Amino acid sequence: xxxxxxxxxxxxxxxxxxxxxxxxxxxxxxxxxxxxxxxxxxxxxxxxxxxxxxxxxxxxxxxxxxxxxxxxxxxxxxxxxxxxxxxxxxxxxxxxxxxxxxxxxxxxxxxxxxxxxxxxxxxxxxxxxxxxxxxxxxxxxxxxxxxxxxxxxxxxxxxxxxxxxxxxxxxxxxxxxxxxxxxxxxxxxxxxxxxxxxxxxxxxxxxxxxxxxxxxxxxxxxxxxxxxxxxxxxxxxxxxxxxxxxxxxxxxxxxxxxxxxxxxxxxxxxxxxxxxxxxxxxxxxxxxxxxxxxxxxxxxxxxxxxxxxxxxxxxxxxxxxxxxxxxxxxxxx
Numbered sequence: 400x401x402x403x404x405x406x407x408x409x410x411x412x413x414x415x416x417x418x419x420x421x422x423x424x425x426x427x428x429x430x431x432x433x434x435x436x437x438x439x440x441x442x443x444x445x446x447x448x449x450x451x452x453x454x455x456x457x458x459x460x461x462x463x464x465x466x467x468x469x470x471x472x473x474x475x476x477x478x479x480x481x482x483x484x485x486x487x488x489x490x491x492x493x494x495x496x497x498x499x500x501x502x503x504x505x506x507x508x509x510x511x512x513x514x515x516x517x518x519x520x521x522x523x524x525x526x527x528x529x530x531x532x533x534x535x536x537x538x539x540x541x542x543x544x545x546x547x548x549x550x551x552x553x554x555x556x557x558x559x560x561x562x563x564x565x566x567x568x569x570x571x572x573x574x575x576x577x578x579x580x581x582x583x584x585x586x587x588x589x590x591x592x593x594x595x596x597x598x599x600x601x602x603x604x605x606x607x608x609x610x611x612x613x614x615x616x617x618x619x620x621x622x623x624x625x626x627x628x629x630x631x632x633x634x635x636x637x638x639x640x641x642x643x644x645x646x647x648x649x650x651x652x653x654x655x656x657x658x659x660x661x662x663x664x665x666x667x668x669x670x671x672x673x674x675x676x677x678x679x680x681x682x683x684x685x686x687x688x689x690x691x692x693x694x695x696x697x698x699x700x701x702x703x704x705x706x707x708x709x710x711x712x713x714x715x716x717x718x719x720x721x722x723x724x725x726x727x728x729x730x731x732x
Contacts (some may be wrong), residue, residue, distance in 0.1 A: 436552025
């Protein structure tokens with residue numbers, strides 16, 4: 400197969416924190432997220448089955464509204480529609496991944512030019528629910544396709560018409576988000592190095608805890624040169640990557656991961672002893688048991704250390720990726 404030559408888009412998801420909002424706005428946003436969580440869960444249960452194979456996400460809204468209407472939850476129709484569309488896109492992507500895996504198995508099962516027509520017919524049946532009548536395809540799809548379920552209740556999806564973005568200072572923007580009341584918008588302040596546009600996702604991170612805005616950023620296009628060298632890459636534990644030229648990238652990764660694992664193991668071993676002591680003292684000395692639970696068994700400090708460890712590991716892998724791609728090697732296999 401000839402190598403692809405041309406250009407490709409550089410698209411990445413950017414996360415910006417919310418740095419200002421009133422308590423009233425926070426309460427309304429959290430309530431809206433819980434209501435949309437019900438919509439998301441029911442949409443997955445309805446559309447995630449094999450009966451909706453070949454789903455067109457643009458037609459998902461009537462399917463969901465046949466049993467759940469926005470007024471039953473006190474939601475604006477647009478907020479519910481955007482969530483249903485988001486679920487439909489996720490299910491469509493999941494089905495596409497399943498089809499790709501099944502097609503790869505078909506090529507291994509029926510190789511060569513003599514089976515070309517048979518493969519073509521099976522792939523054609525795979526596009527619609529006609530594969531249900533084929534025992535082989537039905538079995539392969541059942542193995543690969545995992546029906547989706549969702550318990551996500553901490554996010555809201557907004558399209559461009561659902562909010563307004565206004566610049567306050569160099570790296571500060573104000574967003575006016577569509578709320579539960581018609582004509583009334585919720586104002587929040589975010590820290591960002593660029594104006595927010597397009598579809599956004601407002602997420603409440605319960606670990607940090609804070610609100611975040613996720614949106615796509617287009618960094619332009621990248622030219623794919625016709626002449627480029629292929630190299631092999633192996634992911635490792637001692638180092639992040641090891642290429643076919645014998646060069647290691649991301650040295651020291653294994654030591655950092657082992658240190659993190661040993662620390663968490665020792666920490667949890669001691670926490671287990673404290674939990675046993677806490678349960679033992681619940682009836683004998685309730686006051687001491689409550690002090691142990693409050694002062695020694697919280698997760699705040701540990702969560703902060705865990706995020707620091709994850710950031711260190713991510714930095715090593717990121718630096719390894721840059722050293723791998725920034726050399727004279729232009730493609731990786």
